[in-house]
Amino acid sequence: MAQINLQNVNKSFGPGVPLAVNDxxxxxxxxxxxxxxxxxxxxxxxxxxxxxxxxxxTTGDIRIGERVVNDLRPGDRDIAFVFQFYxxxxxxxxxxxxxxPLKAQNLPTxxxxxxVMDVAERLRITHILKSNPGRLPGxxxxxxxxxxxxxxxxxxxxxxxxxxxxxxxxxxxxRVELKHLQHTLGTTMVYVTHDQIEAMSxxxxxxxxxxxxxxxxxxxxNIYRHPQTLFVATFIGSPPMNIVHGRMVGARFVAGDxxxxxxxxxxxxxxxxxxxxxxxxxxxxxxxxxxxGGAGMAGNVVVREPLGDETVYVVxxxxxxxxxxxxxxxxxNPGENVSVKLDPAAIHLFDGDSGRAxxxxxxxxxx
Amino acid sequence: xxxxxxAGFYVLLGLVLIFFTFPxxxxxxxxxxxxxxxxxxxxKLVPFVxxxxxxxxxxxxxxxxxxxxxEGSTVSASADVSGFRDRLVNSVxxxxxxxxxxxxxxxxxxxxxxxxxxPLESDLMFFVLSTRMLPPIVVLIPVFVLFNDLxxxxxYFGLILLYTSFNLPFVVWIMKGFFDEIPREYxxxxxxxxxxxxxxxxxxxxxxxxxxxxxxxVFSIIVSWNEFVLANFLNRDAASTVPPYLNSIxxxxxxxxxxxxxxxxxxxxxxxxxxFLVRNHLLRGVTFGAVRR
Numbered sequence: 264m265a266q267i268n269l270q271n272v273n274k275s276f277g278p279g280v281p282l283a284v285n286d287x288x289x290x291x292x293x294x295x296x297x298x299x300x301x302x303x304x305x306x307x308x309x310x311x312x313x314x315x316x317x318x319x320x321t322t323g324d325i326r327i328g329e330r331v332v333n334d335l336r337p338g339d340r341d342i343a344f345v346f347q348f349y350x351x352x353x354x355x356x357x358x359x360x361x362x363x364p365l366k367a368q369n370l371p372t373x374x375x376x377x378x379v380m381d382v383a384e385r386l387r388i389t390h391i392l393k394s395n396p397g398r399l400p401g402x403x404x405x406x407x408x409x410x411x412x413x414x415x416x417x418x419x420x421x422x423x424x425x426x427x428x429x430x431x432x433x434x435x436x437x438r439v440e441l442k443h444l445q446h447t448l449g450t451t452m453v454y455v456t457h458d459q460i461e462a463m464s465x466x467x468x469x470x471x472x473x474x475x476x477x478x479x480x481x482x483x484x485n486i487y488r489h490p491q492t493l494f495v496a497t498f499i500g501s502p503p504m505n506i507v508h509g510r511m512v513g514a515r516f517v518a519g520d521x522x523x524x525x526x527x528x529x530x531x532x533x534x535x536x537x538x539x540x541x542x543x544x545x546x547x548x549x550x551x552x553x554x555x556g557g558a559g560m561a562g563n564v565v566v567r568e569p570l571g572d573e574t575v576y577v578v579x580x581x582x583x584x585x586x587x588x589x590x591x592x593x594x595x596n597p598g599e600n601v602s603v604k605l606d607p608a609a610i611h612l613f614d615g616d617s618g619r620a621x622x623x624x625x626x627x628x629x630x
Numbered sequence: 631x632x633x634x635x636x637a638g639f640y641v642l643l644g645l646v647l648i649f650f651t652f653p654x655x656x657x658x659x660x661x662x663x664x665x666x667x668x669x670x671x672x673x674k675l676v677p678f679v680x681x682x683x684x685x686x687x688x689x690x691x692x693x694x695x696x697x698x699x700x701e702g703s704t705v706s707a708s709a710d711v712s713g714f715r716d717r718l719v720n721s722v723x724x725x726x727x728x729x730x731x732x733x734x735x736x737x738x739x740x741x742x743x744x745x746x747x748x749p750l751e752s753d754l755m756f757f758v759l760s761t762r763m764l765p766p767i768v769v770l771i772p773v774f775v776l777f778n779d780l781x782x783x784x785x786y787f788g789l790i791l792l793y794t795s796f797n798l799p800f801v802v803w804i805m806k807g808f809f810d811e812i813p814r815e816y817x818x819x820x821x822x823x824x825x826x827x828x829x830x831x832x833x834x835x836x837x838x839x840x841x842x843x844x845x846x847x848v849f850s851i852i853v854s855w856n857e858f859v860l861a862n863f864l865n866r867d868a869a870s871t872v873p874p875y876l877n878s879i880x881x882x883x884x885x886x887x888x889x890x891x892x893x894x895x896x897x898x899x900x901x902x903x904x905x906f907l908v909r910n911h912l913l914r915g916v917t918f919g920a921v922r923r
Contacts (some may be wrong), residue, residue, distance in 0.1 A: 293662070350818070415824075
């Protein structure tokens with residue numbers, strides 16, 4: 264069990280190439296389940312590999328527990344890594360695969376056998392211990408890879424998209440199981456994924472990265488409710504947050520030729536100034552679609568997507584397209600005129616240049 | 631119609647098979663014939679019917695310095711005849727050593743090129759390959775002069791060195807392609823599990839690479855075993871190999887066809903046996919890139 268700490272870590276893959284990881288400072292608490300989330304190429308896997316010691320950071324320090332591990336070999340860092348393609352040794356049986364890390368420590372045979380059985384029982388794979396890993400279905404290969412990681416009782420688990428190769432239903436089961444496993448073992452876990460559902464459902468905290476830069480670290484709900492950058496706002500959530508680019512005119516946000524505008528609630532006005540370039544954001548569930556002539560802006564239904572538990576409408580409002588989620592009993596047909604109302608307490612504003620959130624957490628308590 | 635087509639196919643297959651295996655059969659059959667049967671103008675094909683098999687030729691090449699011919703006159707055979715056993719041992723030593731060295735160093739080189747970033751990597755790889763672009767006979771004279779000055783003529787070491795350097799480019803290229811196909815996660819997993827890189831190579835990569843190593847070893851063996859030109863000019867005496875010996879049987883006096891055939895059979899046998907033993911590996915090694923994942 265240990266805390267993992269990255270201090271001003273940079274990784275460069277050569278001159279002329281943008282930094283793969285740019286000045287990353289991040290602390291993963293002891294026993295925490297932290298997910299590194301971002302699109303491909305954002306630096307999340309590189310970060311994981313630097314913690315593992317499979318890549319050397321260009322500058323900065325990495326600590327595991329009290330130790331600075333910059334110069335330690337991967338095998339000396341006392342952490343386990345689960346690979347996306349499992350990397351089970353094809354010429355060894357399942358039992359020998361799981362025992363492999365223990366043999367590196369020259370443990371006595373009884374101790375090795377006891378720990379392998381222990382892990383195998385826990386993961387319910389005792390019946391396949393003699394099998395060749397290459398012949399097993401994906402879910403069982405996944406368990407063997409987990410077993411090989413667990414058997415050493417390492418200080419931390421590092422996982423690189425371990426569920427990507429499983430089919431959808433198995434993935435959902437393994438999500439639950441992994442979360443439960445991490446909870447019972449209490450071992451620090453750093454988990455890389457590009458799948459926001461995995462990130463939201465499993466983690467204690469999510470670290471969102473984009474182009475090598477850490478965007479935000481927070482609990483899943485805070486990431487969803489209070490995105491600190493435009494990137495986080497659009498990356499998290501399905502459908503993604505509605506974003507309209509424009510500028511401030513007095514207390515109004517105005518977009519395009521001026522037809523689309525939103526009056527900011529008084530509590531939000533102090534965080535922006537006249538003529539400032541801003542991006543306006545609102546989540547689909549914070550938009551209400553109603554009968555024409557009602558409160559709000561006049562709009563027109565473009566697409567209706569009935570999902571059963573809710574219905575998603577894509578509506579055109581003053582030349583802009585917004586996505587709204589409504590309860591399933593509200594029904595409008597494509598082409599119908601509607602009224603579109605935005606929840607004033609649920610709006611987001613981002614700086615037009617830096618993309619940083621302009622409204623601080625908790626501003627809407629005064630709306 | 632379909633049956634006719636299939637029958638035609640098998641007839642064609644049979645003809646091709648006969649075309650390729652008949653010369654081998656002829657050599658094997660001749661090796662068991664008395665001289666009169668070998669030079670008979672009516673082909674004698676079937677043992678026990680056309681001719682009575684004899685093992686005299688084999689006895690001769692292994693144990694006799696001279697022999698009597700079918701005509702009853704004693705022909706003094708060349709000194710080469712008695713040397714067959716020594717030649718065979720020389721061939722085994724030189725081929726075995728050069729194959730082991732080529733596969734060992736070639737595998738290490740290929741691993742390094744495959745896994746690490748090396749400056750001018752593609753130029754280096756091309757340079758390695760380019761040493762195979764000219765036939766050995768082109769460098770025969772410089773090598774001869776060089777070996778003469780260095781005292782490497784008529785030594786095991788000289789030919790081992792030459793054959794190793796001939797086979798290295800081949801091993802490096804084949805093994806590099808092979809290592810490129812092995813996901814590097816295997817070594818990384820082993821390194822995470824507490825092993826050093828060398829231990830990871832030894833415990834994980836090499837067991838995976840054995841089929842490819844076997845395949846390259848077979849090709850190296852065939853090249854070294856059959857090499858004639860350099861062996862003929864550089865090693866004439868103590869460390870001479872079998873191919874020049876076969877040639878010398880033809881060149882001295884009346885051609886001893888029976889003995890030539892027997893020596894050829896003994897010469898071909900080890901490679902056939904070895905290839906047969908590793909045939910499963912061979913297939914896996916050659917088709918590796920195609921069947922994986």
